Amino acid sequence: MRLRLRQFRPRTGPHQHRIVQPWATLRHTSLRAPDPIGLLLGDHDGLNRLAGLFSFAAYSRHTIVHVPLRDGVPPDEGRGEPVDLVLAHHTLGLRPSQWPELRQKLRHGTPLTVRTDEARTARDAARWRERWERADFRDELRHATHAGTFFLFGSRDVFAETATYFAHAAGWGPRQKGVVKGYSALMAELPALVQPPGGGHPLDVLICFKAYPPYAHFKRPGH
Structure with a gap:
């Protein structure tokens, strides 16, 4: 996939x-x-673009991927705080408390075009699934919500696996029953979110497809 991006190089202190x-x-x-x-x-x-962004994040250990989702059209369903999305490798050491300062510096970006390798993403996702049921498995998505942003911290393989979830949702979502009438379709959920200690209701993020209006203009594939 070809991704058109905007790149920033902000500094905080010596970094x-x-x-x-x-x-x-x-x-x-x-x-x-x-x-x-x-x-x-x-x-x-x-x-589809989120699939590409997760794939890009998987192989960019020293890059923070920021997706400002609050800039889009407000959704007409769902509850809770609308947030942006940030992806970063857990080895990068990004702390959510650092983000407001970094975000303020995102002013003068330069164009960047990258291509993702879907075959490599699929191979790494398959390797993640092979390890999933091991007792010592720890390759999960750590997360936090801070300053209007949902952070996901992970490794190459778990980001690759997540990319395949979004690719599935993008490809098969338009084929689901009812989407031509404006209904959303549940397609997947974020894999392997780290759960807080102490039990209680598990944390989850549902991935849903929804066509945008006017729905009369939306045609399911093959129609």
Whole structure:
């Protein structure tokens, strides 16, 4: 997949950071923070580009991927706080408390075009699934919500696995029953979210497909 991005190189003290954003807003895609259930609602374009962004994040250990989802069209369903999305490798050491300062510095970006390798993403996702049921498995998505942003921290393989979830939702969502009438379709959920200690209702983020209006213009594939 070809991704058009905007790249920033802000500094905090002696450290320089590399941050990328989609060049164009994901207009019909939104995210509500899990409390305990979150909702990521998107059309084909948004879900497809998120698949590419997760794939890009998987192989960019020193890059922060920022997806400003609050800039899109407000969703007409779901509850909870609308949030942006940030992806970063857990080895990068990004703390959510650092983000407001970094975000203020995202002013003068430069164009960047990258291509993702879907075959490599699929191989790494398959390797993650092979390890999933081991007793010592710890390759999960750590997360936090801070300053209007939902952070996901992970490894190459778990980001690759998540990319395949979004690709599935983008490809098969338009084929689901009722979407031509404006209904959303539950397609997946974020895999392997780390759960808080003490039990209680598990945290989850549902991934749903929803066409954008006017629905009379939306045609299911093959029609």
